[in-house]
Amino acid sequence: MRRVAVVGVGMTKFGNLYDQDVKELTEEAAFNALQDGNVDPKDVQIAYCGNAVPGVVSRQAGITGQIGLMSVGITGIPITTVSNACSSSTCAFREAYFAIATGLYDVGLAMGVEKTVMRKEDATLATLSIGSKFLSLGADGELENIYGISFPGFFANAAQRHMHLYGTTREQMAKVAVKNHHNATMNPYAQFQKEIKVEDVLNSRMVAYPLTVYDCCPLSDGASATILVAEELAKKYTDTPIWVKGTGQASGVYANSEEDLTRFLPTIIASKEAYKQAKIKPKEIDFAEVHDCFTISELIHYEDLGWCKKGEGGKMIDEGTTELGGELPVNPGGGLKARGHPVAATGTAQIAELVWQLRCEAGKRQVDGAQTGLAHTLGGLTHADVAVSAVAILGRD
Amino acid sequence: MRRVAVVGVGMTKFGNLYDQDVKELTEEAAFNALQDGNVDPKDVQIAYCGNAVPGVVSRQAGITGQIGLMSVGITGIPITTVSNACSSSTCAFREAYFAIATGLYDVGLAMGVEKTVMRKEDATLATLSIGSKFLSLGADGELENIYGISFPGFFANAAQRHMHLYGTTREQMAKVAVKNHHNATMNPYAQFQKEIKVEDVLNSRMVAYPLTVYDCCPLSDGASATILVAEELAKKYTDTPIWVKGTGQASGVYANSEEDLTRFLPTIIASKEAYKQAKIKPKEIDFAEVHDCFTISELIHYEDLGWCKKGEGGKMIDEGTTELGGELPVNPGGGLKARGHPVAATGTAQIAELVWQLRCEAGKRQVDGAQTGLAHTLGGLTHADVAVSAVAILGRD
Numbered sequence: 203m204r205r206v207a208v209v210g211v212g213m214t215k216f217g218n219l220y221d222q223d224v225k226e227l228t229e230e231a232a233f234n235a236l237q238d239g240n241v242d243p244k245d246v247q248i249a250y251c252g253n254a255v256p257g258v259v260s261r262q263a264g265i266t267g268q269i270g271l272m273s274v275g276i277t278g279i280p281i282t283t284v285s286n287a288c289s290s291s292t293c294a295f296r297e298a299y300f301a302i303a304t305g306l307y308d309v310g311l312a313m314g315v316e317k318t319v320m321r322k323e324d325a326t327l328a329t330l331s332i333g334s335k336f337l338s339l340g341a342d343g344e345l346e347n348i349y350g351i352s353f354p355g356f357f358a359n360a361a362q363r364h365m366h367l368y369g370t371t372r373e374q375m376a377k378v379a380v381k382n383h384h385n386a387t388m389n390p391y392a393q394f395q396k397e398i399k400v401e402d403v404l405n406s407r408m409v410a411y412p413l414t415v416y417d418c419c420p421l422s423d424g425a426s427a428t429i430l431v432a433e434e435l436a437k438k439y440t441d442t443p444i445w446v447k448g449t450g451q452a453s454g455v456y457a458n459s460e461e462d463l464t465r466f467l468p469t470i471i472a473s474k475e476a477y478k479q480a481k482i483k484p485k486e487i488d489f490a491e492v493h494d495c496f497t498i499s500e501l502i503h504y505e506d507l508g509w510c511k512k513g514e515g516g517k518m519i520d521e522g523t524t525e526l527g528g529e530l531p532v533n534p535g536g537g538l539k540a541r542g543h544p545v546a547a548t549g550t551a552q553i554a555e556l557v558w559q560l561r562c563e564a565g566k567r568q569v570d571g572a573q574t575g576l577a578h579t580l581g582g583l584t585h586a587d588v589a590v591s592a593v594a595i596l597g598r599d
Numbered sequence: 600m601r602r603v604a605v606v607g608v609g610m611t612k613f614g615n616l617y618d619q620d621v622k623e624l625t626e627e628a629a630f631n632a633l634q635d636g637n638v639d640p641k642d643v644q645i646a647y648c649g650n651a652v653p654g655v656v657s658r659q660a661g662i663t664g665q666i667g668l669m670s671v672g673i674t675g676i677p678i679t680t681v682s683n684a685c686s687s688s689t690c691a692f693r694e695a696y697f698a699i700a701t702g703l704y705d706v707g708l709a710m711g712v713e714k715t716v717m718r719k720e721d722a723t724l725a726t727l728s729i730g731s732k733f734l735s736l737g738a739d740g741e742l743e744n745i746y747g748i749s750f751p752g753f754f755a756n757a758a759q760r761h762m763h764l765y766g767t768t769r770e771q772m773a774k775v776a777v778k779n780h781h782n783a784t785m786n787p788y789a790q791f792q793k794e795i796k797v798e799d800v801l802n803s804r805m806v807a808y809p810l811t812v813y814d815c816c817p818l819s820d821g822a823s824a825t826i827l828v829a830e831e832l833a834k835k836y837t838d839t840p841i842w843v844k845g846t847g848q849a850s851g852v853y854a855n856s857e858e859d860l861t862r863f864l865p866t867i868i869a870s871k872e873a874y875k876q877a878k879i880k881p882k883e884i885d886f887a888e889v890h891d892c893f894t895i896s897e898l899i900h901y902e903d904l905g906w907c908k909k910g911e912g913g914k915m916i917d918e919g920t921t922e923l924g925g926e927l928p929v930n931p932g933g934g935l936k937a938r939g940h941p942v943a944a945t946g947t948a949q950i951a952e953l954v955w956q957l958r959c960e961a962g963k964r965q966v967d968g969a970q971t972g973l974a975h976t977l978g979g980l981t982h983a984d985v986a987v988s989a990v991a992i993l994g995r996d
Contacts, residue, residue: 203701249850253682254661264651264682265979265986268850272981278868280848281987282690283682285650285661293679297694304600304700306876451677453646453665471675479703582662584669589662590678 203303207436207443210239210429211554216542219423228270231425243275252290252314252546287581292549292592313427314546358410361498368513375497376403386536388567393542424544426551448479454584468591484508491552552577604833604840607636607826608951613939616820625667628822640672649687649711649943684978689946689989710824711943755807758895765910772894773800783933785964790939819939823948845876851981865988881905888949949974
């Protein structure tokens with residue numbers, strides 16, 4: 203199969219974007235990526251649009267990409283909606299990668315878009331909290347919702363078990379939020395642009411013990427996009443193509459012991475596949491964007507992604523390894539926690555951050571010597587595991 | 600890229616399946632395809648599940664495949680939801696084809712599932728007709744719905760224009776319904792198993808002039824699945840592999856003249872691509888399954904797919920060309936009209952019918968000398984065009 207490079211990336215600001223609908227967000231992110239990559243819309247031969255929960259807040263399902271991309275001049279080509287909960291656009295990126303790798307297409311666009319925040323005039327339509335309704339659709343509703351499990355509840359269970367087995371503390375989790383908020387102050391696209399302290403996290407409103415509001419990422423609106431091209435064309439568009447080194451993806455695995463609560467097998471399987479394709483070891487990653495939907499998640503990802511031993515995620519944050527300036531900076535863009543989390547837009551926003559870092563265009567939040575970066579999302583609930591994890595490794599050569 | 604073969608297909612009966620949820624339908628279709636192809640669930644390395652409007656009737660969005668396939672033993676692999684309105688599972692099939700063609704995966708499952716019929720106990724939740732709400736999400740809701748356009752309205756416009764420009768008659772449209780109902784009487788999976796007459800169509804309740812209830816396909820529940828494998832493995836599973844000869848897909852093209860109402864440009868673009876890949880001319884197709892969402896659609900597809908001149912679709916049905924026993928039988932399985940239309944499940948059901956026909960396993964509805972077949976879906980509305988069309992050509996060698 204052919205090598206594939208990312209030559210353009212773009213995103214919208216993330217946040218409560220009351221005045222923009224899903225179409226406008228799609229247009230803005232796609233336009234920014236095309237402009238960034240000097241790519242004419244007519245050059246794009248295939249497109250994938252991640253959208254996690256279509257039809258709940260927006261009034262479209264399944265053809266979001268067709269509608270939004272028509273306005274930027276992308277029309278008459280294969281456009282496919284990929285929906286895989288919080289991993290939707292990482293999976294969209296993989297599909298574009300496959301399509302180009304086959305040799306059938308040379309230039310592809312992969313993006314994600316989500317409206318999770320209702321417009322004020324629609325708020326009276328709600329009979330349920332829209333956030334809960336929205337997220338509950340990413341679970342096995344007929345099994346899990348009726349027993350009362352929710353996303354904060356599921357990750358709170360993981361946190362409690364991790365604390366019990368490995369001595370992880372609430373302060374260690376809080377440090378994840380503090381780090382990611384700090385990084386986001388240097389990212390103009392981030393939803394939250396303010397520093398917080400460990401005490402702010404510990405003293406904020408409890409959501410599901412031990413997770414407070416500041417341990418949880420927000421639900422946001424936003425879109426992000428990437429342009430992928432076949433090796434032969436990369437130099438036509440850019441002097442600094444960023445290469446797809448490997449990708450991996452895995453679905454939920456039925457978990458049958460309490461210990462499994464502290465690891466997400468799909469991440470382990472997906473990252474092993476990506477490392478294998480990239481022909482590198484976990485610790486050869488220079489920096490990463492990981493799915494910090496809750497602070498405990500980021501600590502678990504350190505372990506699942508092979509950067510420390512099982513149970514040592516807390517130690518890793520204590521030692522500053524994952525801060526900017528540390529040995530393996532994690533979430534330099536602010537993470538879901540502070541950049542914001544427009545569900546399906548998160549994956550390609552992580553990849554955009556990887557590309558900016560690898561091109562040395564990340565300004566004040568630049569990771570020194572960034573040669574190889576990893577993006578990781580997970581999403582959905584199936585039985586006692588997450589439903590899907592997807593990983594992409596990108597590099598300068 | 601590698602050649603890819605279909606070695607197993609399966610489906611559920613289509614219809615008003617009040618007692619089966621989306622998970623059970625997924626399981627049943629996947630199980631049938633695995634069994635048909637002698638494929639162990641553990642052999643499946645990647646899966647794609649088409650689902651057009653998740654979260655409206657079913658209580659899941661984006662992880663339907665992960666949940667339903669876990670029960671048949673497919674777990675820990677990449678599983679991705681593909682959502683592209685009525686073309687969802689044809690597009691899922693293309694993604695599986697690409698993934699195997701890259702060389703990264705050897706065995707893939709592509710399927711579609713849809714619940715469109717509410718369970719009786721849920722009916723009180725409805726504030727809108729669920730069918731209208733459901734389908735309206737496949738349009739540019741913020742633009743089109745507020746001006747009152749609906750799917751029957753859009754296709755009725757096309758029918759009126761076709762009648763005006765080319766003299767197409769209501770009787771010619773009615774003959775499409777009569778033919779497809781007749782074929783469905785020989786298909787045990789079909790929703791409707793009764794013959795109808797031209798007069799039944801003409802005299803049934805008017806939906807949007809000139810289309811009566813019998814000119815419209817139903818909205819159904821159901822699922823269908825296919826197993827694809829790399830060339831090297833085909834003979835391990837079957838003596839009669841059916842080959843993917845070519846595929847094509849295209850999004851909506853902004854239409855700016857009245858004449859465009861009588862053709863769907865995405866079909867023309869998608870089929871040209873598929874014919875090119877398959878290295879055949881349109882008339883070398885021996886039989887086809889096409890997207891007869893309304894009777895007029897099938898006549899337009901004859902023209903768009905290159906089987907007759909523009910405006911001669913009516914003549915083609917008059918001459919019996921597309922009947923079983925004719926020169927180019929269309930919808931031997933009963934079509935959307937009579938097999939039923941569980942939105943995202945239609946594409947892989949068409950491909951299942953192609954495989955049964957190409958293996959000479961179609962019983963009383965067998966097409967004589969079937970060597971090459973074409974499956975075609977379209978879906979969604981964008982501005983004055985359909986949003987997506989997808990085509991797959993399969994053959995015995």
